[in-house]
Amino acid sequence: MYERLALDHTPELQFGDRSAADFDAWKTETLPRVIATLQDFPPRVGPNPQLMAEWTHDGLRKQRWLLDMGPHISASLLINYPATAEACPAILCWHGHGAHGKEPVMGNDGSSEMRDAIKNFNYSYGHQMAKDGFVTFGIDWLGAGERNDGKIHNGSRSAGARDWCNVLYLHATMLGMTSLSINVQHGRAATDFVLDLPEVCGEKIGVMGLSGGGTMALWSSLCDERVGATEIICYSQLWEQFGLRDNNYCGMQVAPGLYKLVDLPDLQGLLAPRPLLVDIGAYDSCFGVDGAMVCYHQVETIYKAAGAVNNLELDLFGGEHSWGGNKSVAFFTKHL
Numbered sequence: 001m002y003e004r005l006a007l008d009h010t011p012e013l014q015f016g017d018r019s020a021a022d023f024d025a026w027k028t029e030t031l032p033r034v035i036a037t038l039q040d041f042p043p044r045v046g047p048n049p050q051l052m053a054e055w056t057h058d059g060l061r062k063q064r065w066l067l068d069m070g071p072h073i074s075a076s077l078l079i080n081y082p083a084t085a086e087a088c089p090a091i092l093c094w095h096g097h098g099a100h101g102k103e104p105v106m107g108n109d110g111s112s113e114m115r116d117a118i119k120n121f122n123y124s125y126g127h128q129m130a131k132d133g134f135v136t137f138g139i140d141w142l143g144a145g146e147r148n149d150g151k152i153h154n155g156s157r158s159a160g161a162r163d164w165c166n167v168l169y170l171h172a173t174m175l176g177m178t179s180l181s182i183n184v185q186h187g188r189a190a191t192d193f194v195l196d197l198p199e200v201c202g203e204k205i206g207v208m209g210l211s212g213g214g215t216m217a218l219w220s221s222l223c224d225e226r227v228g229a230t231e232i233i234c235y236s237q238l239w240e241q242f243g244l245r246d247n248n249y250c251g252m253q254v255a256p257g258l259y260k261l262v263d264l265p266d267l268q269g270l271l272a273p274r275p276l277l278v279d280i281g282a283y284d285s286c287f288g289v290d291g292a293m294v295c296y297h298q299v300e301t302i303y304k305a306a307g308a309v310n311n312l313e314l315d316l317f318g319g320e321h322s323w324g325g326n327k328s329v330a331f332f333t334k335h336l
């Protein structure tokens with residue numbers, strides 16, 4: 001039923017065959033309605049920052065901070081600094097769905113599991129981009145890494161075989177929020193802190209993320225105008241395909257009524273005219289290349305209508321579900 005409903009469905013605010021003359025009015029109407037599907041954002045609190053550790057790794061200076069993110073919750077923030085005395089632009093590096101959270105993304109290769117994740121997904125973009133001259137930073141989103149409830153709850157409070165992403169989504173919606181609204185707010189809090197560091201230059205940041213991290217990179221950009229450039233890695237397809245057909249999404253990636261309004265290409269297109277780099281793996285087994293390219297071409301149509309097609313780039317690489325990494329340095333150097 002759901003799959004056939006999706007095949008019959010045309011989102012209310014899909015850009016579709018609108019013209020360039022329609023773009024500004026479409027974005028003005030669509031963006032606030034899309035953000036409203038996230039429901040309430042949690043209250044902000046002061047960061048109460050605590051520097052927990054500082055060390056060097058592969059020529060980079062690294063820090064681990066503890067920050068308050070909201071009422072009753074904190075998060076560890078990892079920061080990688082390039083080997084330069086000058087202030088540098090910063091990139092928020094969101095991790096994808098999985099137990100390890102931010103650790104492999106930021107270059108933690110201290111175990112075989114971390115090394116395998118880095119090797120299999122070219123996953124250490126937070127480490128590699130710091131090697132190329134950017135300050136990079138990342139936190140765990142709810143249910144992952146150090147904030148993985150499955151690791152800390154006893155049997156009476158465990159979700160068992162259930163996906164914690166979905167359980168946490170249910171908790172959030174009961175309180176009038178969503179996992180996305182909470183994570184976006186936590187990303188803002190991390191960004192506030194990092195932009196005040198003397199090692200960071202400029203008022204704009206970049207955002208990049210793989211898979212579920214691509215979801216978060218997209219939403220962080222939609223909700224924060226300080227994002228000057230976005231890289232969405234292996235998170236391009238149509239929701240009727242990867243969502244309602246393949247069940248390849250979870251409570252960390254959805255909001256009530258979102259697909260009633262727009263499809264994923266529309267969400268990505270709402271970033272226009274801001275710079276966007278899209279990575280698509282030709283052999284991606286999570287977001288198949290055929291549907292991913294359909295998504296990209298629809299985004300391209302929106303960027304053309306916005307008069308910003310030169311701000312849209314594609315890295316179609318011969319790999320699996322991973323970071324292409326072929327255009328990232330040049331892209332963020334140009335736009336940050």
